[in-house]
Amino acid sequence: MIPLGWYLTLSATLFTIGLVGFIIRKDLIVMLMCLEIMFNAVNIAFASFSYYNASLTGQVFVLFTIAVAASEAAIGLAIVLALVRNTGINHSDEITQLRN
Amino acid sequence: MNPVVEQAFFTYFFISLCILSIGVIASRNIIHSAFYLLIFLLHVAAVFLFLNAEFLMVIQIIVYVGGVLALFIFAIMVMNIKEELKHKRFVRFALAGVLIGAVFFSGVYLFVKDAKITEKNLPEVDVSLVGKLLYSYYLLPFEILSIVLLVALIGGIILAKKLPREDR
Numbered sequence: 580m581i582p583l584g585w586y587l588t589l590s591a592t593l594f595t596i597g598l599v600g601f602i603i604r605k606d607l608i609v610m611l612m613c614l615e616i617m618f619n620a621v622n623i624a625f626a627s628f629s630y631y632n633a634s635l636t637g638q639v640f641v642l643f644t645i646a647v648a649a650s651e652a653a654i655g656l657a658i659v660l661a662l663v664r665n666t667g668i669n670h671s672d673e674i675t676q677l678r679n
Numbered sequence: 680m681n682p683v684v685e686q687a688f689f690t691y692f693f694i695s696l697c698i699l700s701i702g703v704i705a706s707r708n709i710i711h712s713a714f715y716l717l718i719f720l721l722h723v724a725a726v727f728l729f730l731n732a733e734f735l736m737v738i739q740i741i742v743y744v745g746g747v748l749a750l751f752i753f754a755i756m757v758m759n760i761k762e763e764l765k766h767k768r769f770v771r772f773a774l775a776g777v778l779i780g781a782v783f784f785s786g787v788y789l790f791v792k793d794a795k796i797t798e799k800n801l802p803e804v805d806v807s808l809v810g811k812l813l814y815s816y817y818l819l820p821f822e823i824l825s826i827v828l829l830v831a832l833i834g835g836i837i838l839a840k841k842l843p844r845e846d847r
């Protein structure tokens with residue numbers, strides 16, 4: 580049987596990769612994709628806690644997380660679309676409307 | 680199942696999930712990132728199957744692959760992605776970001792590496808048990824979640840609506 584620590588290590592690794600990608604990428608859509616990677620890492624941790632504690636609460640929380648992630652993707656992509664259409668900016672380091 | 684086979688499958692999924700997520704953040708073309716993300720989400724669905732969560736596997740495939748990823752590809756196709764190849768991919772302080780990630784991962788790994796487990800595992804459960812728990816004990820969070828989804832729907836429509844010319 581696979582120990583719980585392996586699943587948690589997998590979750591921590593994926594979360595770290597998503598975090599690093601969110602910090603170092605310039606493109607706004609790829610930053611939203613890295614958010615999806617982080618949500619999936621947390622979902623793996625919830626599901627493994629649900630399995631190793633013999634409780635269904637973790638699966639219910641994964642459902643909540645998936646719904647929040649879906650609404651976050653819709654709102655984030657709407658914001659990026661509005662930004663691109665109104666200013667033509669697609670990269671996070673070009674957003675300088677608040678400077679000076 | 681045979682434990683050696685189980686560990687071999689887990690090792691395969693660990694390595695391929697890491698490679699696919701690195702592919703999402705390191706590929707130059709943005710549509711390649713979207714396809715790496717597609718295969719990543721399908722692999723996560725397979726990991727849910729290991730954890731006796733078949734309902735979550737189906738929800739993962741329907742919501743993420745069918746909804747969120749279609750939304751991403753729609754947004755990529757609406758925008759102009761030709762200029763992407765001329766830009767640099769990473770910010771100036773990318774090395775500092777990798778360093779922060781390494782510190783974060785080592786901290787979480789030290790916290791997590793010997794997690795104790797009870798001997799009792801989740802048996803093969805029926806989906807109706809998840810539904811009973813969701814509609815009895817977690818009824819109030821479920822209703823709050825429906826309001827969150829409604830607000831996201833209305834906000835998305837209002838944000839993506841085309842503004843009239845004089846309001847810009």
